[in-house]
Amino acid sequence: xxxxxxxxxxxxxxxxxxxxxxxxxxxxxxxxxxxxxxxxxxxxxxxxxxxxxxxxxxxxxxxxxxxxxxxxxxxxxxxxxxxxxxxxxxxxxxxxxxxxxxxxxxxxxxxxxxxxxxxxxxxxxxxxxxxxxxxxxxxxxxxxxxxxxxxxxxxxxxxxxxxxxxxxxxxxxxxxxxxxxxxxxxxxxxxxxxxxxxxxxxxxxxxxxxxxxxxxxxxxxxxxxxxxxxxxxxxxxxxxxxxxxxxxxxxxxxxxxxxxxxxxxxxxxxxxxxxxxxxxxxxxxxxxxxxxxxxxxxxxxxxxxxxxxxxxxxxxxxxxxxxxxxxxxxx
Ligand SMILES: [Zn+2]
Numbered sequence: 001x002x003x004x005x006x007x008x009x010x011x012x013x014x015x016x017x018x019x020x021x022x023x024x025x026x027x028x029x030x031x032x033x034x035x036x037x038x039x040x041x042x043x044x045x046x047x048x049x050x051x052x053x054x055x056x057x058x059x060x061x062x063x064x065x066x067x068x069x070x071x072x073x074x075x076x077x078x079x080x081x082x083x084x085x086x087x088x089x090x091x092x093x094x095x096x097x098x099x100x101x102x103x104x105x106x107x108x109x110x111x112x113x114x115x116x117x118x119x120x121x122x123x124x125x126x127x128x129x130x131x132x133x134x135x136x137x138x139x140x141x142x143x144x145x146x147x148x149x150x151x152x153x154x155x156x157x158x159x160x161x162x163x164x165x166x167x168x169x170x171x172x173x174x175x176x177x178x179x180x181x182x183x184x185x186x187x188x189x190x191x192x193x194x195x196x197x198x199x200x201x202x203x204x205x206x207x208x209x210x211x212x213x214x215x216x217x218x219x220x221x222x223x224x225x226x227x228x229x230x231x232x233x234x235x236x237x238x239x240x241x242x243x244x245x246x247x248x249x250x251x252x253x254x255x256x257x258x259x260x261x262x263x264x265x266x267x268x269x270x271x272x273x274x275x276x277x278x279x280x281x282x283x284x285x286x287x288x289x290x291x292x293x294x295x296x297x298x299x300x301x302x303x304x305x306x307x308x309x310x311x312x313x314x315x316x317x318x319x320x321x322x323x324x325x326x327x328x329x330x331x
Pocket of ligand 1 (some may be wrong): 044052053054055063064066067068069070263
């Protein structure tokens with residue numbers, strides 16, 4: 001189902017198109033925001049707008065959708081569109097890939113108009129790769145826009161960040177998110193998963209998927225067992241050696257955040273994981289708040305790691321730390 005940029009990210013879209021109209025849109029952009037809010041949809045929209053031969057830039061900016069450039073963009077075959085990404089998910093972008101990308105950027109435009117190069121996720125670049133991109137960021141070839149996309153902009157080199165204009169996307173309004181999500185998963189489910197996903201609609205849709213739900217349920221069982229000392233953390237972690245680490249960390253992050261709320265504000269605290277309220281409430285007041293904050297930092301450090309991590313080691317370490325959170329909850 002299509003995402004409506006004008007209701008999801010209307011303010012960011014208007015700012016970008018106005019800057020383009022006034023000739024103030026920087027040739028190096030950094031697009032950031034939390035996962036699951038549509039950064040990739042926005043960057044594709046912005047690329048189409050930049051490439052379009054007759055874009056509407058005033059009210060409700062949009063690419064025309066009809067010119068040759070728009071048709072080529074839609075087909076994914078626009079010759080002046082370039083993308084740099086890791087060869088596989090969770091892998092890094094190396095210096096050779098950046099060199100090849102720079103060479104591509106240096107070619108002249110095939111169609112009369114702008115050229116667009118996207119680096120996504122930009123935080124996957126190694127230090128050498130990022131250094132290799134600096135010159136292109138500083139002086140992109142004429143008519144070329146470089147857009148870096150990142151969930152974790154703090155992981156980028158300061159020299160990379162400082163050369164880019166920042167586009168920060170926020171969670172879309174809840175009404176727009178629900179209007180998009182409800183037809184796909186139903187009203188009740190939409191509300192529930194949007195809450196679990198803390199307002200990130202694409203993340204909510206991912207969580208509502210049957211396979212994801214089974215994964216989350218199983219993971220919670222292990223997490224709960226480790227917290228309450230009824231399972232050995234290392235043995236429990238063994239089940240997750242091949243698990244999708246980003247999804248796993250996002251679940252543990254969300255549960256830990258709820259445990260912090262319960263510990264700090266008591267049983268009536270507002271929670272994201274409303275389906276786990278009774279299970280998580282068993283720990284209310286039994287865990288050390290400082291320890292929980294330190295634990296959450298650790299989860300987030302792993303999620304933001306610029307290098308691919310060994311899933312089994314990460315989960316072992318997280319489960320061992322969870323078992324030390326000082327729980328005395330009864331099973
Ligand atoms: Zn067009």
